Structure formats: C-alpha cells, structure tokens
Amino acid sequence: MLPFSTLAYNLTTGEKQVLTSWKSDTDPSPGDFMVEITPQVPSQLFTKRGSASYWRSGPWAKTRNIKPPRVMITSEGPVKIFQHNGIEWELDFEVPANPCDHYGVCGPFGLCVMSSSLTCKCFKGFVPKSIEEWERGIWTDGCVRRTELLCQGNVTNENIFHPIANTKPPDNYEFTSASHAKDCHRSCLENCSCLAFSFINGIGCLVWNQELMDVVQFSEGGELLSIRLASSEVGGNNSKKTIVAIVVSLSLFVILGSASFGFWRCRVKHNALISAIISKEASQDAWRNGLERQDVSGLNFFEMNTIKTATNNFSLSNKLGQGGFGSVYKGMLQDEKKIAVKRLSSTSGQGKEEFMNEIVLISKLQHKNLVRILGCCIEGEERLLIYEFMLNKSLDTFLFDSRRKLEIDWPKRLSIIQAIARGLLYLHRDSHLKVIHRDLKVSNILLDEKMNPKISDFGLARMYQGTEYQDNTRRVVGTLGYMSPDFGVLLLEIISGEKISRFSYGVEGKTLIAYAWESWCKNGGIDLLDKDISDSCQPSEVKRCVQIGLLCVQHQPADRPNTLELLCMLTTTSDLPSPKQPTFVVNTRNEEPVSKGLISVNEMTQSLILGR
Incomplete structure (x- = not known):
C-alpha cells in the first residue's frame, strides 16, 4: 500500500481517485477494501469491501477542517486518518474501532448505540421488522414504522418531528438551501416525502427522503437528528385524551353554533359583493377568468381606486423606476403598509400570457430571498402587480454609485452573493415549481431595510413540473440544472462594482469578463475587486468568487456548476475546478460588436453574454 495516497473526486468530470488496500501486508496486489470520497454534497469518506458498504465517516463539514x-x-480494512500538527502528520483515529462503526449493522430505521458491545434499538415510533430475528441478535432487517404517516391537508397537525441527540447522521442525505434551523424544519415539514432533517453547523440543512440507514448514537457529541412521526406516536395517557376529546367536542359545538349565525350574516354580505363583481366591465371579467382558482389561492385582488389613492394617482414623485412591466411606483395603503406597484404599460411586449405567468408563479413561490407578491389589480386595460415594498430599492443603486457603494463592503457583498444563490437554488430545485429566472441582473435584486437581497421580476420565468424540461420556444432561455451565465455576470459585477455594459479596459477595450479572466490568470482575480472596498476583504474569498464567476460564464452548460454545487462552492472551502477561457463579446472602438457566442434555442442554452 502506498502511504498517504491522494483521494479526490471531480464534481465537473465525475472522475475519482480511490485508495485500494493491498491483498496482504506482503502482497501489494489489489485487496478487498477500497476507500473513496463520495460525490455527495457535503462529501464523506466511504469504505467498501468488494461491492458491499463497510464504513462511512458521515457528512464532512469542510469548514471545520x-x-x-x-x-x-x-x-484488513481499517482506515487510518492522519492530521498535521504543524510539524508532522500524526494518527488522529482509526476506524472501524467499534461494532457500531460497521455500516448498517442495525438495518433501516435502526439506531446503533455506541458502547463496548453492539446494541441496536428501533427509533421511537418504529418496531423490529422481524421480532424473532431481533431477539436472536440479528438486526440487519432493521425496523418498520408502527403508524403510517398521513401527509394530506394540514401536515403540521398530522405529523411531528422527534429529536434524537448525539448522532452520526444517516446515509443518503440531501443538501438543501435552508440557511437556519427553523427554515430546515419548515422545508421538511412541508415536503411529504421528507422523513428526517438535521441542521449542522458548518454544513447547513440536510434532509432524508428515503429509509434512514447507518445511524449511530454517541454518549456525547454528534448531531441532532429529527425524524418524522405520526402525531399519534406522541401524547399522554388515554384518560387525558378522552378529557381533551370531550372539551374539544363541547367547544366545537359552541363555535359551530356561533359560526352558523355569523355565516348567515356573512352570506348576505358575500352575495352583495358577488353582485358588485359581476357588474364589472367584461374585460375585467375576462382577465380574472384567465386565472385558475387553484393557481392563485390566497392572492388579493385590489380595487383600482385603492391603488390610485395609495400611489397618489401614480404621481411622478412616487415613481421608483422602470421594471419589466413598465413603471414601478411606491404606495401606502390605508393601514400604512408600504407597497410597490408594477404598472404594465400598454406598449410593453408583455401581454396577458406574461402577466398571468408572473401572478401564478410568484404567488406559489415563498422564500426569504424572493420578493413576495401581495396581490394584483385588473381593471379595464390596466394590469398591476402589488409587491412588498423594499426600502433600499435595488442593488444597482448602491453598486454603481460612487458614494453609496461604500455602504456595501466586501463581507456584505459576499453575504448578498450567497443569499442570491440560496434563492436560485430554491427556484431551480427546492420549490414545487422548477423556475429559470431568465432576467437575472443587479437591478432585479432588491434590498430590504436590513440590506437583505431578494430576487424580483419573474415576468420572463417559465414553470417546469416533473420532467417537463424542454421548451420549444424561440425565446432564449437558461438551462435548467446548470447556472445561467447571467449569474456569473452578476457575480463579477458585484465584485468589481462595474456594470458590464459600460466596462472597457485598455486600448483593446476588454470586456468585464475578459478582464476578469486576465486578472484570474495573473493573480487569482484579486485585481478585479472594487478598489474602494479593498480594505475590508479577505483576498482568498475574493479570488474564490472570481473563479466561481468565471465557471458560471463558461461556454458549455456542462462546464458550469449547477445551483447546488454553486451554493456549496460559495459557502465552503472545497476545491474548485479550473475554468476554461470564456467566450467573450468584444467591443472595439473601430469595429462592430463581434459575437463569439452561441445561442441554441431548443436545447434551452444561453451562452451569449451581452451588455444590458
């Protein structure tokens, strides 16, 4: 065996370098054992004996190392892990060192309790699959759920999560974009296929959508794992349940009696309201009829008079700027709630289809890094969207202003970049709809009162459900799964504080992307950073972001990271693939723009990078 051989896995090419044991201490021919780094995010060390799993490390928080x-x-199979103490490499630990270290000894949904002897038990709410074999000490068949999960209607009431402390998290995890423990809990609760979750410092949110295998519980340390159970698995004794049932029944009787009277009065008012709505203009009815009820449940329809009052009749003093629909106005409702109103201009290329699309899309998408829609207004030829108001307007008002750019130093810019990536991961992967934004730019990144970024303007987005990933349209779109070059351009603009359409460097008139490539080749890209904020930066972070930006503007979609890989790249210190020289659009002083890009419409590929 070659000591200290290298393990590697290339996420881009899929190539991996593994470590194989000798057949014996004196026979260097390949043995039975092999150790590798898995392609999961985050990765883990995995040992196999032939094709059978033998040991795994658990998810590796690279930021901790x-x-x-x-x-x-x-x-014989044991793996020895060495760490450098500053002078030399010394043995840190050797595995497997305990019966629980062997892969899956307690089977699916079984918990191996770390002790001197092998001890298996089922998770709470589970029972042995074969009681006879379990009593004989044969645990590999694992456990099965005692009460099947119900996941319809109000999942909050039907399911609960039971915490298990000090664990090595199960195998077959998936990384999600949730950035806080409560968001991780919510994302799992709202997904019926999610069986467990764990929010781990240095990693983030991991979820499990299949059987929980190879779970170990330590006496101390480890991670908190929360498993999904039917609500009936947790509760008091039967007498308490009976008392509660009686109290609830009596309460419901009183409530229903009161509600009946209230419903009668409400029905009278409701009928009057329906009559008023029916009397609206036919054009307004046509617009509303175009919205399927199930697609816009919970969406508020505002009256035009309400919006006119809120915006002071769309006065110029309330105008915030131009958006994808036309003009954008600031407004204030009667309850003093501030709103932003998009008013579709009659000359806009966006018609009924795009307007409907944005309403349906945004009403279904909920994420802290997406702008939230409050409702819409449809009257005559007027089509308006009402959004939550973003106090600090858009990112470009800071980034390209010589004074205000100082308010977003490097740590804040890095935080904004990471938050945008989380929003994109939600759009591309974690939401029920699969959405490509198709118009990602700094003016579409809005900032709230705490300077938290939110992606706006989904007017050009398309919905993809299931495997419906093909779009035979003449419009240029992004590539689902791979990052659009737009994000790479956005990233380079945030780093440099320069707008791509205005940037020109040297007598050759280098574009921003060409200059970024030259800077990366020369010194890792540190020269690209906005000079006005250079004192606040960590050079290694800047260089890493420049390299990621160049990876995102690669000519071939397969050379770009997908959204999950992108977020991992931005939030960890894992090794990055080297970018190839990008395809540029070069503007010289004496020549017409020369496009070296490629647009492949039916393959949903956008490789042409143009100034906005």
Missing part, C-alpha cells in the same frame, strides 16, 4: 486529512487503508 483547516487542513484536509491524510488517509491510509490496511489490508
């Missing part, structure tokens, strides 16, 4: 470890594997 200053230097990567070195790995050795013996002919």
Whole structure:
C-alpha cells in the first residue's frame, strides 16, 4: 500500500481517485477494501469491501477542517486518518474501532448505540421488522414504522418531528438551501416525502427522503437528528385524551353554533359583493377568468381606486423606476403598509400570457430571498402587480454609485452573493415549481431595510413540473440544472462594482469578463475587486468568487456548476475546478460588436453574454 495516497473526486468530470488496500501486508496486489470520497454534497469518506458498504465517516463539514486529512487503508480494512500538527502528520483515529462503526449493522430505521458491545434499538415510533430475528441478535432487517404517516391537508397537525441527540447522521442525505434551523424544519415539514432533517453547523440543512440507514448514537457529541412521526406516536395517557376529546367536542359545538349565525350574516354580505363583481366591465371579467382558482389561492385582488389613492394617482414623485412591466411606483395603503406597484404599460411586449405567468408563479413561490407578491389589480386595460415594498430599492443603486457603494463592503457583498444563490437554488430545485429566472441582473435584486437581497421580476420565468424540461420556444432561455451565465455576470459585477455594459479596459477595450479572466490568470482575480472596498476583504474569498464567476460564464452548460454545487462552492472551502477561457463579446472602438457566442434555442442554452 502506498502511504498517504491522494483521494479526490471531480464534481465537473465525475472522475475519482480511490485508495485500494493491498491483498496482504506482503502482497501489494489489489485487496478487498477500497476507500473513496463520495460525490455527495457535503462529501464523506466511504469504505467498501468488494461491492458491499463497510464504513462511512458521515457528512464532512469542510469548514471545520483547516487542513484536509491524510488517509491510509490496511489490508484488513481499517482506515487510518492522519492530521498535521504543524510539524508532522500524526494518527488522529482509526476506524472501524467499534461494532457500531460497521455500516448498517442495525438495518433501516435502526439506531446503533455506541458502547463496548453492539446494541441496536428501533427509533421511537418504529418496531423490529422481524421480532424473532431481533431477539436472536440479528438486526440487519432493521425496523418498520408502527403508524403510517398521513401527509394530506394540514401536515403540521398530522405529523411531528422527534429529536434524537448525539448522532452520526444517516446515509443518503440531501443538501438543501435552508440557511437556519427553523427554515430546515419548515422545508421538511412541508415536503411529504421528507422523513428526517438535521441542521449542522458548518454544513447547513440536510434532509432524508428515503429509509434512514447507518445511524449511530454517541454518549456525547454528534448531531441532532429529527425524524418524522405520526402525531399519534406522541401524547399522554388515554384518560387525558378522552378529557381533551370531550372539551374539544363541547367547544366545537359552541363555535359551530356561533359560526352558523355569523355565516348567515356573512352570506348576505358575500352575495352583495358577488353582485358588485359581476357588474364589472367584461374585460375585467375576462382577465380574472384567465386565472385558475387553484393557481392563485390566497392572492388579493385590489380595487383600482385603492391603488390610485395609495400611489397618489401614480404621481411622478412616487415613481421608483422602470421594471419589466413598465413603471414601478411606491404606495401606502390605508393601514400604512408600504407597497410597490408594477404598472404594465400598454406598449410593453408583455401581454396577458406574461402577466398571468408572473401572478401564478410568484404567488406559489415563498422564500426569504424572493420578493413576495401581495396581490394584483385588473381593471379595464390596466394590469398591476402589488409587491412588498423594499426600502433600499435595488442593488444597482448602491453598486454603481460612487458614494453609496461604500455602504456595501466586501463581507456584505459576499453575504448578498450567497443569499442570491440560496434563492436560485430554491427556484431551480427546492420549490414545487422548477423556475429559470431568465432576467437575472443587479437591478432585479432588491434590498430590504436590513440590506437583505431578494430576487424580483419573474415576468420572463417559465414553470417546469416533473420532467417537463424542454421548451420549444424561440425565446432564449437558461438551462435548467446548470447556472445561467447571467449569474456569473452578476457575480463579477458585484465584485468589481462595474456594470458590464459600460466596462472597457485598455486600448483593446476588454470586456468585464475578459478582464476578469486576465486578472484570474495573473493573480487569482484579486485585481478585479472594487478598489474602494479593498480594505475590508479577505483576498482568498475574493479570488474564490472570481473563479466561481468565471465557471458560471463558461461556454458549455456542462462546464458550469449547477445551483447546488454553486451554493456549496460559495459557502465552503472545497476545491474548485479550473475554468476554461470564456467566450467573450468584444467591443472595439473601430469595429462592430463581434459575437463569439452561441445561442441554441431548443436545447434551452444561453451562452451569449451581452451588455444590458
């Protein structure tokens, strides 16, 4: 065996370098054991004996490790992990060292309790699949759920999560974009296929959508794992349940009696309201009829008089700027709630289809890094969208202003970049709809009162459900799964504080992307950083972001990271693939623009990078 051989996995090419044991201490021919780094995000060390799983490390929080470890594997299978103490490499630990270290010894939904002897038990709410074999000490069949999950209607009432402390998280995890523990809990609760979740410092939110395998519980340390159970698995004794049932029944009787009278009065008012709506103009009815009820449940329809009052009759003093629909206005409702109103101009290329699309899309998408829609207004030829108001307007008002750019130093810019990536991951992967934004730029990144970024303007977005990923349209779109070059351009603009359409460097008139490539080749890209904020930066972070930006503007979609890989790149210190020289659109002083890009419409590929 070669000591300290290298383990690697290239996320871009799929190539991996593994470590194989010797057949024996004296026979260097390939043995039975092999250790590798898995392609999961985050990755983990995995040992196999032939094709069978033998041991795994659990998800590796790379941000917790200053230097990567070195790995050795013996002919008998144990893996030795070495760490550098500043002077030399020393043995950190050797595995497997305990019966629980062997992969899946307690089977699916079984918990191996770390002790001197092998002890398996089922998770709360589970029972042995075979009681006879379990009593004989044969645990590999694992456990099964005692009460099947119900996941219809109000999942909050039907399901609960039971916490298990000090665990090695199960295998087959998936990384999600949730940035806080409560968001992680919510994302799992709202997904019927999610069986467990764990929010781990240095990693983030992991979820499990299949059986929980190879779970170990330590006496201390480890992670908190929350497993999904039917609500009936947790509760008091039967007498308490009976008392509660009686109290609830009596309460419901009183409530229903009161509600009946209230419903009668409400029905009278409701009928009057329906009559008023029916009397609206036919054009307004046509617009509303175009909205399927199930697509816009919970969406508020505002009256035009309400919006006119809120915006002071769309006065110029309330105008915030031009958006994808036309003009955008600031407004204030009677309850003093501030709103932003998009008013579709009659000359806009966006017609009924786009307007309907944005209403349906945004009403279904809920994420802290997406602008929230409050409702719409449809009257005659007027079509308006009402959004939550963003106090600090859009990112470009800071980024390209010589004075205000100082308010967003490097730590804030990095935070904004990461938050945008989380929003995109939600759009591309974590939402029920699969959405490509198709118009991502700094003016479409809005900032709230705490300077938190929110992606806006989904007027050009398309919905993709299931495997419906093809779009035979003449419009240029992004590529679902891979990052659109727009994000790479956005990233380079945030780093440099320069607008791509205005940037020209040197006598050759280099574009922003060409200059970024030149800077990265020369010194890792540190020269690209906005000079006005250079004192606040960590050079390694800047160089990493420049490299990621160049990866996102690669000519071939397969050379770009997908959204999950992108977020991992931005939030960890994992190794990055080297970008190829991008395809540029070069503007010289004496020549027409020369396009070296490629637009492949039916393959949903956008490789042409133009100034906005």
